[in-house]
Amino acid sequence: MTPPVQLSLRPLLIAAPLMLGAATPGFAQLLDTKVVSLDAARTVAAAAEAHARGNGWQIAIAVVDPGGGLVAFHRMDGVQHGSLDVSIGKARTAARFRRPTKALAEALAGGRMGFLGVEGVVQLERGVPLVVNGAVVGAIGVSGMTGEQDAAAAAAGVAALKP
Numbered sequence: 588m589t590p591p592v593q594l595s596l597r598p599l600l601i602a603a604p605l606m607l608g609a610a611t612p613g614f615a616q617l618l619d620t621k622v623v624s625l626d627a628a629r630t631v632a633a634a635a636e637a638h639a640r641g642n643g644w645q646i647a648i649a650v651v652d653p654g655g656g657l658v659a660f661h662r663m664d665g666v667q668h669g670s671l672d673v674s675i676g677k678a679r680t681a682a683r684f685r686r687p688t689k690a691l692a693e694a695l696a697g698g699r700m701g702f703l704g705v706e707g708v709v710q711l712e713r714g715v716p717l718v719v720n721g722a723v724v725g726a727i728g729v730s731g732m733t734g735e736q737d738a739a740a741a742a743a744g745v746a747a748l749k750p
Contacts, residue, residue, distance in 0.1 A: 620722070621724045622652050622724055623725030628659035630748070630749075631659070631748055632649075632650050633747070634743045634747030635744035636661050636663060639731075639732070642739075644663075644736055646674070646732055646736075646740055647673070648662075648729050648740070649674040649729075650717075651675070651725055652724075653683075653726075655679035655680075667731060673711065675728060677709050677714030678714050680708050681715055686716065687714060688713065688715075709728075713730065713737040719750040728741070729744070
């Protein structure tokens, strides 16, 4: 007869904390980030649209997440077709560079031509980051009217974001 096998729980008791602890370093490498929600994006876009509508303007409004992914888009009746892509480009540029597109337009006007070679970058003003507690959670881009009018509509959208 074969003697019975004795199992020891000791190796499991030693290994279990090590296995559980092994997951912790991976999580330590992840960041908690805030991202504009669909409801917040709709609120921002609606405020920009209301401002434009109150002034008789036709604009396109894009709201994106921090990486430039489209979250909400409003296209008002009568807006020129070119403004659709421009509004999205402005929002994406503002989000990805974490600054208003006006800063890029000013850099270009100051002779910094390097931005012309960056694919997908829109150096036109009126793309504005959405910032909550110092972090960019998305951006809004507005296009369709004059620069000042687009800026006013974008500012109305930014003001509607409630952290």
